[in-house]
Amino acid sequence: MKTVLIGVGQAGGKLATSLVEFDDRMGFDAITGALAINSAKADLQPLPLETVLVGQDKVNGHGVGGDNELGAEVMQSDAREVMGALDGNITAAAEAIVVVAGLGGGTGSGGAPVVVKELQRVYDVPVYALGVLPGRGEGAMFQVNAGRSLKTLAREADSVLLVDNDAWRSSGESMEEGYDAINEAIARRVGLLLASGEAVEGVGESVVDSSEIINTLRSGGIASLGYASAEAGEDAADNINTVMSTARRALLTGASLPDATTADSALVVVAAESDRIPRKGVERARRWIEDETGSMQVRGGDFPLGSERIATLVLLGGVERSTRVEQFIERAKEAREEAKQERQDPNTAFANDELDSLF
Secondary structure, three states: OOEEEEEEHHHHHHHHHHHHHHHHHHOOOOEEEEEEEEOEHHHHOOOOOEEEEOOHHHHOOEOOOOOHHHHHHHHHHOHHHHHHHHOOOOOOOOOEEEEEEEOOOOHHHHHHHHHHHHHHHHOOOOEEEEEEEOOOOOOHHHHHHHHHHHHHHHHHOOEEEEEEOOOOOOOOOOHHHHHHHHHHHHHHHHHHHHHOOOOOOOOOOOEOOHHHHHHHOOOOOEEEEEEEEEEOOOOHHHHHHHHHHHHHHHHHOOEOOOOOOOOOEEEEEEEEOHHHOOHHHHHHHHHHHHHHHOOOOEEEEEEEOOOOEEEEEEEEEOOOOOHHHHHHHHHHHHHHHHHHHHOOOOOOOOOOOOOOOOO
């Protein structure tokens, strides 16, 4: 699927860069353009992408300090400049636009919904969001920001592919190591999905194309992407069980949104050398996912790729009823209430006997 990426905020810019680098490294040529937008000049400087600095008149290139209302405001104020910068990136070849953002920060969570809304107004291709939820330990402000941003994105975007930060972060990793690992994991999974049908090596029996992805995400709302891989046997017949096992792991333990198994639609993509892909295995995996998700709209197909491993992707559309999403929304609501309770009237904050005055 020919795609244009727009990274918003610090996390969005880094993740968009990881996706572009993966696409270049694999030679897929699925990403036709990329742009990074931020209100913090220092975060844009190291990125090897075309960049746009917003909010200079309000924050002077220093960022919005986690204030996503200010992030939305500066993005709206500079919307014309942003859309002008996109003119050269979004060509007639583009089949979709993906706005990438971390949903906990200020510019990403506030600015991404504004960018999506502006894109929907101008372009006819689907506009998706790739949003990363903050981890449970990242503080109340990040939870509240993400809750508000997700609610708005789900309304404005054609679909929001959601990644739970805690899903792919290993225990014992530092915060920085965790982010790098998550970006790498997202780039591999989303990069393979976008490349389906673009860089086909060999001829498959039922090759996935862009329309399959678009139709799977047509239900809107929130989407999840699962991934698993394993060594492949020489012959397709030897790999039926391998396809089934990787499909199960992709859905049950390798998903970007854990525990999201009730869906409106789904797509199973099996990537490997064409001679190693068992059509019977793909069909069995498709039927199993149909039973697991309760959806009657489950598609399946091949992604012929020069690899001795089998990689299985499971894309779910319409998973907003999942337990994980409900738990996050409740967490965001609780964080908002905690933040309200912590705010005090400055005139009464020091009217107590707990501290002695200096004089």
